[in-house]
Amino acid sequence: MxxxxxxxxxxxxxxxxxxxxxxxxxxxxxxxxxxxxxxxxxxxxxxPQAVSDAIVELATKYSPMEINSYTPAMGLSEVRQGLADYMNKTYGAELKADNFYLTCGASASLSIIMKALIEQDGDEVIIIAPYYPEYKTFVTVPGGKVVIVPPDTKHFQLDIEKLEAAITPRTKAVLINSPNNPSGMVYSAETLTKLGDLLREKSQELGHPIYLISDEPYREIVYDNIPILYVPKFYKDSIILYSYSKSLSLPGNRAGYILVPGGVEDGKDVYTAVIGAGRALGFVNMPNLYQHVILKCMGMTSxxxxxxxxxxxxxxxxxxxxxxxxxxxxxxxxxxxxxxxxxxxxxxxxxxxxxxxxxxxxxxxxxxxxxxxxxxxxxxxxxxxxxxxxxxxxx
Amino acid sequence: MxxxxxxxxxxxxxxxxxxxxxxxxxxxxxxxxxxxxxxxxxxxxxxPQAVSDAIVELATKYSPMEINSYTPAMGLSEVRQGLADYMNKTYGAELKADNFYLTCGASASLSIIMKALIEQDGDEVIIIAPYYPEYKTFVTVPGGKVVIVPPDTKHFQLDIEKLEAAITPRTKAVLINSPNNPSGMVYSAETLTKLGDLLREKSQELGHPIYLISDEPYREIVYDNIPILYVPKFYKDSIILYSYSKSLSLPGNRAGYILVPGGVEDGKDVYTAVIGAGRALGFVNMPNLYQHVILKCMGMTSxxxxxxxxxxxxxxxxxxxxxxxxxxxxxxxxxxxxxxxxxxxxxxxxxxxxxxxxxxxxxxxxxxxxxxxxxxxxxxxxxxxxxxxxxxxxx
The missing domain is CATH 3.90.1150.10 (Aspartate Aminotransferase, domain 1)
Incomplete structure (x- = not known):
């Protein structure tokens, strides 16, 4: 039943x-x-202590309506503007508030973007092994087909030839995750350059963009002072998924975003479909209080x-x-x-x-x-x- | 694309x-x-002021890990136990913690229960006019077919004959909403009795339960001292959707639950499918901080x-x-x-x-x-x- x-x-x-x-x-x-x-x-x-401080400030100095009412589906505009400013300053990006859609965390972002992009049964999404197992769920539930690229067990970067072999006319998107769960590996600039080159070539060949979905919940957790790379610089049709679960240690309060940069082909349509998918799945808005919290803690990490x-x-x-x-x-x-x-x-x-x-x-x-x-x-x-x-x- | x-x-x-x-x-x-x-x-x-007080208490007297970490997918057990105790005391119900699945609000509850119940294209869900327009989205997105019962414009209760005519062998569930948006009407005990009788009869006839999904975000907002009725007393195969958006004026912080009482036929399967649907759609858990808030504000309203x-x-x-x-x-x-x-x-x-x-x-x-x-x-x-x-x- x-x-x-x-x-x-x-x-x-x-x-x-x-x-x-x-x-x-x-x-x-x-x-x-x-x-x-x-x-x-x-x-x-x-x-960080700033999170607790922000919560107390919000509960005592803001009106209860302000922190508990609905927000627009994509999130409060001042929070999205704060995100754009921060990303522009940190990564030399050129983002606007309207490129951001706040979500209830990484799983919500994955579920929403797949629902927004997958048009029909058989649309393919390429996943690179090793990968977070739930990726398969988020692709198959809205009707997508998972295509897996075997792991590069030599360097745990990306086997470009195997990726190329996995691309078909039905390829809608490639999903990457760096820093990687479970390998702990971070994609190098060389890897991202090769990846960008391949996807540009293949998109042109196919006559439609292959979106690169970059799932980045571990973005700031890198070691040995290696640089954090901004994926859209390597490939313009990149969509970024972010979560505060790891960077601010807030996994239980469901905070993240989908970022569709201005350069993305049909980016306005993607963003509109994201709004539609969020609505269709019942997300309404990212928790209001924590929207304010992330604005107050912008750029901080645990x-x-x-x-x-x-x-x-x-x-x-x-x-x-x-x-x-x-x-x-x-x-x-x-x-x-x-x-x-x-x-x-x-x-x-x-x-x-x-x-x-x-x-x-x-x-x-x-x-x-x-x-x-x-x-x-x-x-x-x-x-x-x-x-x-x-x-x-x-x- | x-x-x-x-x-x-x-x-x-x-x-x-x-x-x-x-x-x-x-x-x-x-x-x-x-x-x-x-x-x-x-x-x-x-x-109520108790909400702000609870938030301050949680942010200052609880460990930051406790209020920000993941919770089990169905919610913290002490919160669900608190809900069971409250409902048992208030409505003479016989509920346990494990009957409750906490959700990110009413839309999430609707989206999840439909995804959990609708097995294939063509499974039918009956909606009673007038109804909240988004109901149609939540039924059709997972592949269900909406069957609409025309309004009872005489009393704005429920035209039982028209409901009976709408039931087919494909009927999976009937969705009701009392107190009603948009009519402001509250179902009487007489209406619920007739409804329960019909659904029992039809379920037996069809050889499978027709679930009664009672969407109750306005439960406590009733006037003239009319009693609040507990729907499962009228029909045991009832599933309750609840939200704190209206009762505690918390629409922006996404708090609610799905309640599958112990008496529901195949109730354990329904609850398991609810967990699966919440997972498939990317909900993870209801925001942790607000789980604690609703426990501290149990039974209060604006x-x-x-x-x-x-x-x-x-x-x-x-x-x-x-x-x-x-x-x-x-x-x-x-x-x-x-x-x-x-x-x-x-x-x-x-x-x-x-x-x-x-x-x-x-x-x-x-x-x-x-x-x-x-x-x-x-x-x-x-x-x-x-x-x-x-x-x-x-x-």
Missing amino acids: VATKMYELGAKANLIRTLYMFGLQQAETVGEENVFDYSIGNPSVPP DFSVYDQNRKTLYNNLSEMGFDCVYPSGAFYLFMKAPDGDDMQLMENGKKINLLLVPGTGFDCPGYVRISYCKQPEMVERSLPVFQKLRDMYK | VATKMYELGAKANLIRTLYMFGLQQAETVGEENVFDYSIGNPSVPP DFSVYDQNRKTLYNNLSEMGFDCVYPSGAFYLFMKAPDGDDMQLMENGKKINLLLVPGTGFDCPGYVRISYCKQPEMVERSLPVFQKLRDMYK
């Missing part, structure tokens, strides 16, 4: 959540301090030094133990090779000693596991001998 | 918003004080006495002028007959004197206009001579 696909999505927890639930169960048996849960990618550092510390601890120690790790340049994930290539078995071996690692199979990249190091550093330190135990199983 | 239907939804403002925008334009020409805008149904009374005052002023004066009005028992709408039966012309006549009334045609109930009296009482008083001018056009 209910929609089968929705029932299945509701009933079936993904691998990550299943592991996380296993960890909670184990904690009850062996004690929380003996479970080393690297499964879920939840921010472990608090939002303190990511803890992530950097964990990154170094894990990368250095695991490498020393003989694990083969992808050097992480961004996000809060370390991607580690299964010594015998069997990531599912590596997960099982980890579970035996309450060390929870997510198999790459879940990200369409078997042979690796994802280590989410958004954790307390003392837990990370205590987990090192447990990793050694895991390593010893492969001697 | 974009999805046609989404483009159309984004490009086409509805009648209500078009009128509202006209009012803003007129205000610039003739002055705000000379525009009598009864178009939009936005709460005009502030949230001060509705202003609405009641406006209701009496308008009903009494307009009736005296010779307008034929539906006596409003709930919500903040007065439904008024066009003297010559032409509601579109009545809207046009109103626009000439900057009196903005929404034609019933937009609610599939031509011949009437909706007057949204969630306004300042002094504006309502000043509008009376303008209504008289409108009446005089029909002499």
